[in-house]
Amino acid sequence: MPPAVLQSPLSRARDSLLLCRGCLGPVGPGAEAGLCARCWEGLLPLPGGRCPRCALVHGDGVCPEVAAWELGDALWDYHGGRPPLGALLLPGIKQGETGWRRALLGRLARAPLPDWSAEVDGVTAVPSTPLHRFLRGFDLGAEAGQLLAGRIGKPFHALLAKGWLSGRQAVRTESQRRRLTRKALRLRSGASPRGIILLVDDVWTTGTTLLRCAQALRSGGADEVRVLALFRAL
Template sequence: MPTVKQNNVLAKVILDAVFPPRCLSCNKFGAWVCGECWQKIELIKTPICYRCYRLSSEFKLCPSCHRQQALHRVIVCAHWQASLKKIVYGFKYRRARVVTNLLGGLLSAAIQSIPLAHNNVVVVSVPLHRYRYWQRGFNQAENLARVVAEQNHWPILTTLVRHKPTLPQFGLNKMTRKDNLADAFSLKPGSQALLAGKTVIIVDDIITTGVTLNECAKTLRQGGAKEVWGLVLARA
């Protein structure tokens, strides 16, 4: 009798035959992301401060930016160019979760380039409010975070909660973004014991002004985290 895994493989073969995958970037048949489009993704090879784009060792925030932030550093994997935009859009809004491992692998490779005390790291994702989660059916940041945690053998925590329903940040100016997210995040009871003295890697798909990550970082540091690092695919 076929195993569950064998049945899943068979189902995928049948689905791919009936509904062949098309590249999220160029629409070419054959794969969800074709090799040509994947090669077009421009990785960031020189560490920078994500806020001001000055060169910065190991993606640390430069001194002038760090004074305004609860984040210690933000690791940005790639430039926000056409191929990556389309792939991330498909992943996020067309529910093309089949590319989770590809995108999560990008994040994992980026953070592996920076020295870390691996026994003192935990992974967290930017949470969705429960209503938004219900509408979308999944949290893309959480899916990416699980890949990063698994590939690096780090625990993943679900201690961070978005308890306040907020507007989408896209299209809001900087001050409105801050007001929108003020007091939006909290920690589950007992989180302090899990966060105390830890370096927390908080994962999201993209970053714009950094307000969301910074508000999350404030909450995590209030809960006892030693440092909070952002890990994102790109800055939009």
């Protein structure tokens, strides 16, 4: 259940009348932000036995991913649940679903974290473009990074910047995407990453953006980068 402060009597009343916005069934007890308890159970942890670097299950041996970090993980399977909850929540949140955003951050505040996430010197996040921040009025990655920094008691710094012209990743081909992110992601002027940096993102898909961010942090002076995403697309 969400903390009482996040669920007003009005939203409780509405939840009892409406259908779940995920599965279209009755919302019932335990609903939050218009989604029933069963849909929220779609926040599924990643499978056990996954690689400690790329967070995928690929058997023994050398990790095939090109990565600028040794430790990487995510809290939830992006396609977990039915309907897949991450794939429902994140686009909705980016379109202004404030209730979903608050509910997801509430779960982030309680989710178990990898042990190694606390052994860092600072936290930063994959940046969104200035245009997206302006249009949305928030930056989910930065909010998640700040929340995690608070949980582990380490400072959060916005160390990375993304150019104005880097548009939606989803509409680009893989080769366009690789070319673009190389130019678009950079260290902010005056940023000086030191020690071990925890790099936070909302969803880890191909890893190209994370790779560029980690490379920028390493070349800017970070000794090590560790990656933690809310969701991993498997």
